[in-house]
Amino acid sequence: MIKDTLGRELHDLRISVTDRCNFRCSFCMPEGEEYEFFRREEILSFEEITKFVMAIIPLGVKKVRLTGGEPLLRRNLERLIAYLSELPLEDLSLTTNGFLLKEKAKLLKEAGLKRVTVSLHSLKDEVFSRLVGRKVKVYQIIEGIEESLKVGLTPVKVNVCVIRGINHTEIVDIARFFKSMGVVVRFIEFMDVGNINGWSLEKVYSAREMLELLSKRFELEPVEKSYRGEVADRYRYKDDGVEVGFISSITQPFCGDCNRLRLTADGKVLTCLFAQDCYDVKGLIRGSASDEEIREFISKIWAWRSDRYSEQRLEFLENGIMPRKVEMFRVGG
Template identity: 50%
Template sequence: MNGIKDRLNRPLQDLRISVTDKCNFRCQYCMPADIFGPDFKFLPKTEILSFEEIERLASAFSKLGVTKLRITGGEPLLRKDVASLIGRLKKIPGIKDIGLTTNGVLLPKLAKDLVDAGLHRVNVSLDAIDDDIFKKINGRGVGSDVVLKGIEAALDAGLGVKVNMVVQKGVNESEVIPMARHFKNMGVTLRYIEFMDVGNSNGWDFSKVVTKKEMFAMLSDHFELEPVDPNYFGEVAKRYKHKHTETEVGFITSVSESFCSSCTRARISADGKFYTCLFASKGYDLRELVRTYKEEEPLINEISSIWNQRRDRYSDERTEESAKAKEKIEMSYIGG
């Protein structure tokens, strides 16, 4: 199959699987410290999908057109033996690309094992080069050098690397140019992400958003950028490259330029809930199905039914009022 298609002609191609809801940061974007403090109760082990269950679900999704997997969290490198999961997923027929989103802290220890298991690339979250700004954002007093060492370890191990920077007005917009300069010199792709209203705990409103248009104007005062064509249908980043180089910058524009009509992405939380949108309120329980049925057909049928009925257009319809009124799943739970 080429993928399930609903009325908006959106195939299901890209699956993001959260393997833990825990993280070693408490950043203000997805895990504010006043909510995710030391007494916060994370999911018990019995509620989290086992590697065998994740493998079975990924196999079912592959038969419905999914070719790309991204392992997420929380912080996925906190999940014990996560490299062995990569190895299992790599063997699934039809899966062509496996990536992982991480804060980078554990990459010096784990990058080689991940590559040996079959991981292709990592997306590393880094919202500032400046130590004071970065320490304030991550809430743990961790300097940016720890993440930069992780990026170097990933590159040395042979992983493809992209750096994700969430830009928030009044917090880190001063880092847009220093980040671009640093990663241009490294030859590493940098993606700027508009501050989004994921979940209900990050204090989002429109006044805190730095749009792609604003960031592009800032960058154009310092760099010559030229557009890059999309690699595939449903690619969410608006891509550019530094002139006379192959080094890219990109923009994720969920707030200012929505891409609901071409979204091909689904998500599974660590406890097996299936979400058809990053801004969803409701997930569909696949954990119960995978623990009840040994056959693959019930899983395929349920996933197909859910995706065929999706009508998610949250970013198209977002207003200041609706963003505050709608209860949404937290970023730390769904993985981004």
């Protein structure tokens, strides 16, 4: 187990398996912006990803989450899941926009995936289509969630990024809809991930406001965090025990307990969702570096990390100098 300068232990690894997406979400890739995506040879192979994960498990990694872009666009992703499912991990999960989930849920489960989180920010076709930059029927995403429940990719969670003036009026309806399905919803404050999503403090609908709104409609009770570093403040409905959570990176930063390391599809390591700097590990993975050498490289990066962007955000805003950050579609959340 390793700790950084603030005493934070490495526990959770997020792996972006591709930078491509079938949506053009306003959260990370606004309409009109053009990007140069990774060439195939730049992206880590499944074997290379597995080698990296195997090497750093002894440092304390217990959970792995596959992200993107959209991870289900990565061909034969179930092969990577099968590799990782053989490793001594407590949890192996995937975050997806759900568009391809209905057809792939069974394969993912059979390969060894334990659970899924689906990003769905509205129940209204017109609002959701506006947010993701293409016409989409919400029922297509719902069918993927239903299939995930059917094959046992549970608990299924739904992430809802709340933007004031766009979807904040749907909070109660979304909560009620997924409560009836037994699906955990996590309402997330709109964050300034990357540099191009049009974020402003005025668009943030706070977790406190969300909780107050739901508390007027449902009887809720707090749930203790499962582990240090859990980002959601969890509650459950008293009548059925289904949980709902709130992630408040803007108004109540949780940098002090952050335990996540991120690996991009092209082999860069980041120690923060809002990171400015990346560390290239692909050379080590593709070279002759031993597992021990990879561990030593990551140990040094982690030991000296001092990330706490969310705690410094207001200071940056006041000074009018916001640092450049890695874009969301590269990091994967």
